[in-house]
Amino acid sequence: MTRFGYFLASEEHGPKELVRQARAAEEAGFDALWISDHYHPWLDSQGQSSFVWSVVGAIGQVTSLPVTTAVTCPTTRIHPAVVAQAAATAAAMTDAGFVLGVGTGEALNEHILGDPWPHAARRLAMLEESIEVMRRLWEGGTVSHRGEFYTVDTARLYTLPEEPPKVYVSAFGPKATALAARVADGLVQVSPAPDTIADFREQGGSGPVQGGLKVCWAEDEGEAVRTAYERWPTEALVGEASQLLPSPRHFEQLTSGLVTPEMVAEQVPCGPDPEEHVAAFEPYLEAGADEVYVCQVGDDQDGFFDFYAREVLPRLRASGS
Secondary structure, three states: OOEEEEEEOOOOOOHHHHHHHHHHHHHHOOOEEEEOOOOOOOOOOOOOOOOHHHHHHHHHHHOOOOEEEOOEOOOOOOOHHHHHHHHHHHHHHOOOOEEEEEOOOOHHHHOOOOOOOOOHHHHHHHHHHHHHHHHHHHOOOOEEEEOOOOEEEEEOOOOOOOOOOEEEEEOOOHHHHHHHHHHOOEEEEOOOOHHHHHHHHHOOOOOOEEEEEEEEOOOOHHHHHHHHHHHOHHHHOOOOHHHHOOOHHHHHHHHHHHOOHHHHHHHOOEOOOHHHHHHHHHHHHHHOOOEEEEEEOOOOHHHHHHHHHHHHHHHHHHOOO
16 A cells, blocks of 8 residues: 655744654644755745754654655765664654655755765765765764775774664666665655656566655645745756755746746645645656655645545555555
């Protein structure tokens, strides 16, 4: 059976509100949680970006749901030895399980220390080495490592969960998919991509496939479209801009000239029609996703949770997904 989860947007909501939403998601009947890991929001209009590890620890104390980071970049802004410690502690604090979702990151978050932003092939190689470093540390012994990108000097993690965290890799192209199939415990997708999922499986990838989408519920469809356009015009962008632009103001400049409300509404289901919300899940299910996480855009989280508890989650589960 497919798991349906809630996607906590660290870019839109402060840490206390994220914890409240996590609890509300469990009460509404969601099965699991995603949470984004950003240093900056995509746009100033989103307005937040808290330190994800503090929030995950708090969520573990108020819910019994498993949590996945969607996704952490363990290569540039934070050394993988430090991410390994953070993830181990997070796993020790989430009774239902913690998954470290990882990816090659975006310049938006990773440029802040002034290091050059690596090209895509180098970022993939860094990600692979970082996963190796983290898994060795989770074994519990003393680790020294001198690799192509990272050095670890006699480090040991003393606080460990009963089981090492699973590592799911976010993959968009064939090289990233091959890496995920080779080293990951699961696959992360932020758009329905049947070819990527098929390639992952054909190359020996095992474990769950997670997918995520955004919606904007409101009683009035026009209001929902306005909210989605204000908060997430970046949903309508295509290409590599999301990986390469370093500042929220660059995304504001780009979206203000290229993106319209109608374009966002084509990407983000908006309004009060439960069938439209259910239909948004179908491409992920048809592509082979095992878990699908939905993010409500905007501030009316309570209305969304009530709507999904009454109208959407029962329909999804009745369909036998």
